[in-house]
Amino acid sequence: MLNLSNISVTFNEDTPDEKKALQDINLSLNSGDFVTVIGSNGAGKSTLMNIVSGSLKPDIGIVEINGKKVSQLPEYKRSNFIGRVFQDPMAGTAPSMTIEENLAMAYARNKKRKLRIGVTKKRREMFREFLETLHLGLENRLNAKVGLLSGGERQALSLLMATFTEPNILLLDEHTAALDPSRAELITNLTGEVVEKFNLTTLMVTHNMQQALDLGNRLIMMDKGQIIFDVSGKEKQELTIEKLLHEFQRIRGKQMDNDRAVLG
């Protein structure tokens, strides 16, 4: 479904600030794969996401989605088949527009936008049904401006907007990091539900190791722009935080930077 081959990205090349953000990355996701990505700050996780979404172009390497080469497609064209939820709950929705208007914009993702009314009666019913699956009561507030919602509600709405058109790829960029623990858990659970329901091929970056272990069928660990650890299936299910840290030490021969890596 998603194929990255020989991707390299260097920032500020030939200056003292040179940073090799990604070094010859090869990654292949099968349809329906749910891959969690962990790694310390500066490991290249966000760069990896931006390469897939198209907001960043690789220096070298090829990005393929569904067998189609998309390396040269700009972000807005690629988002035809990529759904994305950002870390910042404010980033995924338009605050001064209503819930139903936001959903209508998300609904138009894989269609050509035309001069026809965005929120029709029929669509409103459909939006209501989708909102009910969030169990937040948002289905009764279709005309509320999204700016009035709490961070957790906005992030749940962002998740719904990113997924209900069933994109080929779902990118989750630390999408629970800005929420309090109980809201984060809610969004984590919702994520598991929607990914399963729509059978989405998902790439999720997280700093929360427990979350990386709980969700998905495959886990990759990144460090210094490289994928240093890649487990899936049964092996991943049996993984624990201790084992992960141990693995990191074994590969890199040092303690993992724990600055933002939340344990448990």
Added chain:
Amino acid sequence: MFISIFGAVESGIIYAIMALGVYLSFRVLDFPDLTVDGSFVTGAGVAAISIINGVPPFIATVFALLAGCLAGSITGLLNTKGKINPLLSGILMMIALYSINLRIMGRPNLPLINESTIFTGLKPLFETTGINQALNSLVQLFGVERFPGSWAVLIIMVFVTLIIKVITDYFLKTEVGLALRATGDNERMIRSFSANTDSLKIIGLALSNGLVALSGGLVAQYGGFADVNMGIGMIVIGLASVIIGEAIFGTKTIMRTTLAVIGGAIAYRIVVTLALKVKFLETGDMKLITALLVIVALIAPKLIATSKEQQRRKRKKMALSKKAEEV
């Protein structure tokens, strides 16, 4: 008095179209577009020179609209493809348009007094059908003694402006319109939903300046001339209308806001007309009055809200201390 208020409402409703254009760029796209000062004259100039060269007034007015769209899309191109800051793109286009407008017009001032315009064509219709007389006798009931020359301009313009308002409302609710609003609200978000924000900005600015130029074309026909300097400070008048309208009439929905902008444009003209009646003030003070009006419209709502909040707290405190006394 009635005559001058009548004149204010009449021109207010023509300038309201310009204010709707400013609303599109300034509020919907969140793009402070200074092209307006130039594109307003472009509209006036194109309409005037077309009419002088024998183009039917209606077609000439459509030309004005199209010329404005063109000017707006160039500002959009400068900003999106040239990556020039929004304010600077507008200023550059405005200054370029000054020369272009002179070229279009051929000379700095084009009188239309002896030409037939959209309005002169329709005035006799109001006379012969008796609409004028009917409306005159209606206002006579309210004690008015001197009557306006013709009701034609007012009635036609109310009609035209409302049609433009309804079309704008509809457009902003379409799929394209929603994406346009989101471009001004959260650009990153709408790009992640496969909208080409560059094209949307260009479309938005084209529509905005199209309306501004349409208004310019109508103002030239209403006033009987096009002048290369008639656009100076137009953006501030547009902003004044938007801000005053929003402050008086509210912004709850799109439909309400566009109506508020029209109301604001009329209110602005009335206030300026009344202000100029004050002996001490001269016509040259108009720009100063405009600036002061905008400042008041920006500050007053905040002051009112603060004082309301203070009173609410005071009441709460009083109620609490009363309760304490009773106990």
